[in-house]
Amino acid sequence: MNKKKKQIIEGAHRLFIEKGFVHTSIQDILDEVKIAKGTFYNYFISKNECLIAILEYAKEESEQQRKEMSLGRRADDEELFIEQVTIRLKTDKKHNLMALFSTTSFMSDPELREFMFQQHLSEVQWVAGRLMDLYGDDLREIAFDQAVIFLGILQHSFQVTKLTSQKNHSLEDIIRYALQQVRLIIQHQEQSSTVLFPFERLERGENELSPQLKKLIEKLIQNPKMKDKVELLEFLLAEMKNESPRLQLIESVWRTLSQSHEPLAPYREMLYMLWEYIEKNNASRR
Amino acid sequence: MNKKKKQIIEGAHRLFIEKGFVHTSIQDILDEVKIAKGTFYNYFISKNECLIAILEYAKEESEQQRKEMSLGRRADDEELFIEQVTIRLKTDKKHNLMALFSTTSFMSDPELREFMFQQHLSEVQWVAGRLMDLYGDDLREIAFDQAVIFLGILQHSFQVTKLTSQKNHSLEDIIRYALQQVRLIIQHQEQSSTVLFPFERLERGENELSPQLKKLIEKLIQNPKMKDKVELLEFLLAEMKNESPRLQLIESVWRTLSQSHEPLAPYREMLYMLWEYIEKNNASRR
DNA sequence: CTCCAGCTAGACCACTAGTATAAAAATTGA
DNA sequence: TCAATTTTTATACTAGTGGTCTAGCTGGAG
Structure with missing residues (x-):
């Protein structure tokens, strides 16, 4: 994570605890972290x-x-x-x-x-x-x-x-x-x-994997270099919504995704969760 | 309750349900009930x-x-x-x-x-x-x-x-x-x-009687005619905070308070609650 | 009729989240 | 090192907020 972003998060965090979310104004955050308004809205849309x-x-x-x-x-x-x-x-x-x-x-x-x-x-x-x-x-x-x-x-x-x-x-x-x-x-x-x-x-479909996937896709889609990755991820997202996702396919895609080591924490986290998911379902079908 | 006040409450209520408390502005309420701002702040301080x-x-x-x-x-x-x-x-x-x-x-x-x-x-x-x-x-x-x-x-x-x-x-x-x-x-x-x-x-002291009493006192204290009533109520409030309130005294005060029939709903409600309290404690000591 | 509480309209205040812009500063790549 | 790019800054701006205040209107009681 960007250093400045972290600063802002920490400052805002301090203030939210101190004065509560509602009663902390953007201005308060700006003063606390000593940044300009533009900077804040560079990192957070709201x-x-x-x-x-x-x-x-x-x-x-x-x-x-x-x-x-x-x-x-x-x-x-x-x-x-x-x-x-x-x-x-x-x-x-x-x-x-x-x-x-x-x-x-x-x-x-x-x-x-x-x-x-x-x-x-x-x-x-x-x-x-x-x-x-x-x-x-x-x-x-x-x-x-x-x-x-x-x-x-x-x-x-x-x-x-x-x-x-x-x-x-x-x-x-x-x-x-x-x-x-x-x-x-x-x-x-x-x-x-x-x-x-x-x-x-409640076990499947509404688990935390899907939203995580969605977020990752949104993040990667801005980067044109990631186009092929996005394609794979989108396939996963669709497949997991099915009644009985095809595990073999998912595992295959997982292997492909695992080969390139992206320096993104959420990406690696994603892979880990996916692996857990595959394991769990493999076990329950056996 | 005043008719206008009721109108405002009902209108505000409708809007709060519809749009949520935070997203209902005073102006929305004014438009809904068709009153001026001054009127609203006549009945509610905020x-x-x-x-x-x-x-x-x-x-x-x-x-x-x-x-x-x-x-x-x-x-x-x-x-x-x-x-x-x-x-x-x-x-x-x-x-x-x-x-x-x-x-x-x-x-x-x-x-x-x-x-x-x-x-x-x-x-x-x-x-x-x-x-x-x-x-x-x-x-x-x-x-x-x-x-x-x-x-x-x-x-x-x-x-x-x-x-x-x-x-x-x-x-x-x-x-x-x-x-x-x-x-x-x-x-x-x-x-x-x-x-x-x-x-x-948790049974006593922090029950709902005390705050109710406090509120009633605050209301009555504005009216000079109620001065003697306030005195009695304040005694009750103090007494109920004791480890073992003197029931006889409380009952006596209750009788005095009951004699004059005030046309105030919270006053009568208060008397009713007090009576329940006396009954309960009488029963448990017997 | 007068009087006056209750109501109205609207100006006004300090504040809010969020946008826009142009200039300055920092970072980057060659 | 220097030019290009990105980030940051300061500031003005919008549209809206809750709340205060005032001046004037109105309906009904005495």
Whole structure:
């Protein structure tokens, strides 16, 4: 990322935390970072766009940390899960984004809204996957429901903690508590009970791969040298929307894309996610 | 309430739903209701104040309905509870305030924030009380926790329903689902398990009576004729903050206040709430 | 009739996000 | 090193915001 852009993001970030998004004017940012208006609008097409960049940065940060802490540990380690959830909340807290993240609906700008939606949904999916790691694949049917319950308890507990300004519970206490409740439900759930969110419906198509792809394409399309890459990516995007994407084709395209090493972080990230996707689907069809 | 004020509230309400709070300008409201700017600021000191008035109105509406539907039915009727929760969500939906209500943190104006806090907290308290009606007073210890869990599951499920734009679940389905999960937890909860929010701490002092009192005092203090009333109310406010308020005194003051029939809705509402408070505490000490 | 609260129209203020432009400065490539 | 290109700057501008203020109008009560 450009150095100046990073400066702006960091400055804006500081101010958003300090004074809140609404009450931070562009002018404030300009004064803080000591740049001219033109420069700001060189990097962001709007104030909202700037916020999105900050949010994206925060998400990447916590995801990176989650991956790192999972190295060399078992996927069914409850403590690992708790730590991973903690890390997200901590970065959210550090970035003071809890509120924004949990709301979405107040957002006026549709693009910002959409972005928050995706963020949120992908978190639910992550939790659902992790719950299956923890408590076995029998959970599959209700994994998504339990993820929703877990996050619901979590979020609401935090809210009420704030409301009553109780300070006697740590982040971890509350996470542990939420997990305990969910475990209890899982253990005593009868087979026949209602399922609100069937897993399959949400597993594919609406996952985070597609929007990521879209964004990458938009970025690359400006560069004429990337024309052939864009073509491949666009094919992938279309293919993944199908009922049953042709895995062989996707894998082939993936290999082609992997051969050239682009110095773009989102490009490499993309390849990694794609690889995960291929693996997962290969496993489930076998 | 003044006729013109009602007109403004209704017009503003319509616009807030249609275009959202942020994107409705004062000018829009003026055009909609066909009034001059001066008139608007005659009734509301700010746009925020106007929003608060709308929210208050919505809350009163749903509380009224909740009371009405409880007439002649047992307090431990699960169906009644479900209907009562439904009615709140429906009016919230009708007023499109779900989002606002559940968030709070994004609000810039501290007064608005405080208001939302109170709204939210009082809802949690209401649910906690009702859960005890349903499942017995043994629940007391964990009633507040379970209320938080219930509302958490509820809110989050709604959010995810929106996210995934699933339409196959009705309001009632989701409420029933949330209650089912909570019931499951209650049935299998061991005695020794963690309690996040001890009931006693939240039962008194921070209930809705105090802020209501404060607001009423602020209103009456402008009227010199009400000076003696204000004195009594201020005594009540102070007394209720004590560890164990002297019920006899409070009841005595209540009788005095009841003798003069003020034509103010909030005044009568106040008396009603105070009476409920006295009854409840009388019962629990007996 | 007078009086006056409530209403109106509209000027005005300081502020907002975002655009436009021309000149200056920094970076780049040869 | 020098010329070309890109980035940055300063500043003026637009159209809109929430909110204040004033001068004058109007309908109804006494």
